[in-house]
Amino acid sequence: MKIAHDIELYRNRLRNLITYFADIPAFQMDEFLSVFALEKYPKKSVIIPPSSENNKLYFIISGLVRIYYQAEGKEITSDFKEENSFFTNGYTLFTKLPNIDYHVALEDTVCLAADYKSIELLSSKYHEIEYLGRKIVEKYYATFLISNYNKLFLSADERYDVFIRERAAVMNRVPLRHIASHLGVKPETLSRLRAKQQSVKI
């Protein structure tokens, strides 16, 4: 079934998210939003593969993206990105080194995407956009730091509790083996944690 895509509606959703980060004058906001174009990815498609030269910033309108890498013959899920979040080939963008991870659509996914170069140009042109860029990078760095802390210091039970509290919506949309890998536990352990949660609720 063909879906009609209302790009203006999508850009408004991006506008709403940006206002959470920074107060951008309307004319700058319009210029910023205009560099984003619609991109669609069917379920299971690879949006960003390893060693990618992809230099786009993506904003998810609908759908779900899984970020994972291969280590010792296993797939390790590092994150999930759902509606109203950004993703990018951050490793290559910031380190200039080849990325080793995959960004894959877990569902049919609709994004707004902009070349990072266009965003850099606008950042050079407008202080407020530069500030916006800094605040977005700071937020994603903070998420990375918190994720590191959780991996180091929280038990499996605690990591599960955090996940349920903060990412409950993702839980029902993602195969359990990916959630187990993301939490750093075996699928059997995840089942045990889920059962424990259910019995606590009863």
Add this chain to the structure above:
Amino acid sequence: MLNTFHDIDLYKGMLKKSLLYFTYVPETELNEFADIFYLKFYPKNTDIITPDNKELKGYFVVSGLVRMHYTINNNEITSDFRDANSFFLNGYAIYAQQKNFDYFTTLEDTICLVADWDKVELLLSAYHSLESMGRKIVEWHYAESMRVSYNILFMNTEERFKIFMNERSGLMNRVPQKYIASYLGVAPETLSRLRSKIK
């Protein structure tokens, strides 16, 4: 160290040169930024930052050496080092507004230029060039953290040791071997073996 003459202009010159590595900043704005930094001396074995640190500051190392470490399950892990011409800050407190769990401790008498973070934010808001510099600095911090994580995940011990020798060989004679071993995630005996092998 306290009684030695300190050429603050020289130190601020070092700071400005290191900042220009990130992006171009016009001289007047760079000078205004450098002027919010003040001199601090930390004797050897001083904790500059401790867990749950609430002071939000940025640090530039003029001379000396700082070790970043944390304790988990009663094991002390060395996560990184900072020597002259490098920056450090409490990323958890400043970027994530969370309690930090790590220590920043001097391995030698250390001289830093220090800035209060609220003054940093004020200047970044005042000047576009400084805002750009601020963004590139946080991008650099993020990049370094990602690179360290990936090296731990994907490189074997020997590869990590070779990177260390390529990029930070100057530390080998300044840092107790047990801390370098911990940083590389190996036992001290393994580090000795790796050093002999390279020789």
